[in-house]
Amino acid sequence: MSILPEVQVTVLDESGLKEHHVFPTGMGLSLMEALKAAGYPIEAVCDGLALCATCRLDWLEGTVSEPTDAELDMLDTLPDSRPSSRLACQIRLESLTDGQATVRLHPNFT
């Protein structure tokens, strides 16, 4: 399977604002890292260990890798996760095999 040189991600934020981003693949970035670099205020306290769930989002559209057990365990623990919930830190940009995706950021909770 060939990896696309870039992926297009449409991000809906809490207020419904829609933004399109193009992220480069091949650097091993996670979607969390790409979104942070794009200026979204994701805390990502645990830096990608699937522990804090502050990078949680709803996956609305686009093919992506299945969640690992660690991610599913965390999602299952949360008080309000949905079938569409994912942790952005567990998603490699390279795994967006359609080259595009639409996600909605989740308001962080404490």
Add this chain to the structure above:
Amino acid sequence: MIQTDVCIVGAGPVGLFAVFELGLLRLKAYVMDTLPVVGGQLAEIYPRKPIYDIPGYPSVLAGDLVDRLMEQIAPFQPGFGLGQKVVGLQPMEGGRWAVQSENGDTVLAGAVVIAGGLGCFEPRKPDLPGLAALEGQGVSYIVRDPEKFRGRRVVLAGGGDSALDWTLQLADIAGELTLVHRSQAFRGAPESAARVQALADAGRIRLLTSTALISLGSNAEGNLATVTVQGQGQEPLILDADDLVPLYGLTPQLGPIAEWGLALEASAIQVNTENFQTSVPGIFAIGDINTYPGKLKLILSGFHEAALMAHGAYRYIHGGAKPSFKYTTVTGVTGL
């Protein structure tokens, strides 16, 4: 009251190595941690995972690294206050500091080093109106003493291992036990899930799956009285309840450290890179909890930070006097 030269808050790898660097400068350390064991994330999250970027170790298990650090700092005989959450920090006479733990212990120290890593692991709370007001009035997040629930009407919420385990534990103790879980199935510990299902089938507990917590009600004394839940596609259901225990896991939070008046940036403590002192003289921060231009959250960076911090702490404690710098290959390691 415990007296020490330096109080280190956090017993992860960086906090432990700080004992060594301080010890070389003849400063005695007392190390506190919320967790009951040393090692921080290495012990709690990934003890069996290999780490590949510790200089000199092509690969080392996280748990083994903690053991080696404990061996390395043993000559300096640090004090340990484990299982003690640090809640308060007060300036004292002569530039000293009083560090207070949740259970009332006080450590008087010449300087304080915050090596708190990700922060404290705090219970994750559901988004329910009026939840905070009912904490301690029927709402709790940890089962400390199961006997406190004897004969009471208890609602547990959550779908992880701890929700299943406590359901099994409390089934015979609570007067009436309900487990509320957001989704249909339970992941993990299939044996526990099967036993919970069996209890529900036998009518000994009430199991509500695909059900969400909606709201809480209180009585005239301000105690929890009802928990309203709603199953998918169903009408809301009001449960009479004396206790609600949401068990949604733990999430790292900066915790009380955020209240100490230190300059912060995105939940990290700002430090200078000369001696890793915070915006408050005498308070230092090293490891994952600090931030500065170019910061990398690496154990090896934390070790470097510990060495420079030790020299800064020495100067702070000794009124600006510069410690003499010696190589361990020349002087060896003399214990305290």
